[in-house]
Amino acid sequence: xxxxxxxxxxxxxxxxxxxxxxxxxxxxxxxxxxxxxxxxxxxxxxxxxxxxxxxxxxxxxxxxxxxxxxxxxxxxxxxxxxxxxxxxxxxxxxxxxxxxxxxxxxxxxxxxxxxxxxxxxxxxxxxxxxxxxxxxx
Numbered sequence: 799x800x801x802x803x804x805x806x807x808x809x810x811x812x813x814x815x816x817x818x819x820x821x822x823x824x825x826x827x828x829x830x831x832x833x834x835x836x837x838x839x840x841x842x843x844x845x846x847x848x849x850x851x852x853x854x855x856x857x858x859x860x861x862x863x864x865x866x867x868x869x870x871x872x873x874x875x876x877x878x879x880x881x882x883x884x885x886x887x888x889x890x891x892x893x894x895x896x897x898x899x900x901x902x903x904x905x906x907x908x909x910x911x912x913x914x915x916x917x918x919x920x921x922x923x924x925x926x927x928x929x930x931x932x933x934x935x
Contacts, residue, residue: 810905811890814883825862832881846927850921855935872935875916 828834841849857873860866863879869877886903893902927933 806905807890811894814887818883818887839887848921848924848935850917852921852924855933873917874920875913878916879913 836855839849839852841847842852851873853872854876857869857871857876860868860872861876866877886905889901889903891902924935928935
């Protein structure tokens with residue numbers, strides 16, 4: 799582990815806890831407002847093709863409802879990202895509680911590139927399903 803990785807983890811760890819709290823607050827507010835409908839994807843409504851983010855909101859709602867397979871179908875990056883963030887936070891928390899000793903997940907740019915690749919693959923697959931076989935998201 800080099801000093802740059804440690805410094806990045808020292809910033810990313812609390813930032814992810816704060817982000818999780820903001821998401822939790824947003825979910826609670828959304829539920830308190832009676833789960834209002836959200837606008838359709840601007841990209842899809844204009845050009846009738848799926849953008850790399852299409853399905854993300856539905857995947858997030860499915861994940862919150864406990865429908866993991868639906869979440870994976872609507873947008874795999876949501877479930878993979880949630881599991882990755884949870885694993886990162888758990889390992890970092892345990893590592894910090896043990897006096898910064900032992901094994902721990904570290905941030906790597908490969909995580910970001912992997913998620914971007916997954917989003918691109920999702921976009922290509924869903925557009926092929928839509929254009930070739932007429933299977934909508």
